[in-house]
Amino acid sequence: MVRSLTWLLALLVGLGLAGPTVAQSFFDPATKKWVSYKLTPEAASKIARKKFKRKSVSYRTDEAPGTLIVDTRKRWLYHVQENGKAVRYGIGVGKEGFTWKGT
Numbered sequence: 001m002v003r004s005l006t007w008l009l010a011l012l013v014g015l016g017l018a019g020p021t022v023a024q025s026f027f028d029p030a031t032k033k034w035v036s037y038k039l040t041p042e043a044a045s046k047i048a049r050k051k052f053k054r055k056s057v058s059y060r061t062d063e064a065p066g067t068l069i070v071d072t073r074k075r076w077l078y079h080v081q082e083n084g085k086a087v088r089y090g091i092g093v094g095k096e097g098f099t100w101k102g103t
Contacts, residue, residue, distance in 0.1 A: 025037075051090065052075075052089070052090020052091075053090070054087060054088070054089050055087070055088050056081075056085060056086075056087055056088075057078075057085070057086055057087075057088045058084055058085060058086075059078055059080065059084065059085060059086035059088070060084055061078075061080055061086075063080050064080065065080050065081055065082045066079075066080065067079075067080040068080075069086075070091065072093045075090060075091055075092070075093055076088050076089065076090060076091065077089045077090075077091045
């Protein structure tokens with residue numbers, strides 16, 4: 001649950017839809033202690049696994065810049081930019097059968 005919220009918060013911070021810092025805490029099973037920290041865009045980037053970090057990519061679509069496209073099968077969210085580009089974010093999705101469908 002904490003990991004899911006962290007990903008969502010990292011996404012919102014990255015898109016500029018959440019404040020610059022947010023206090024977070026979680027239980028670290030490795031150290032068996034509660035850890036508190038302020039989540040900044042820099043910290044969110046460190047939390048995300050390398051594969052799912054925000055990245056600018058080439059992306060062909062007929063959608064207007066500013067559109068968000070969710071690819072539930074590949075677990076990517078694309079924020080469409082101009083000139084055939086998009087910012088790609090890794091996302092978590094629900095179990096099979098509970099994923100989003102539609103436009």
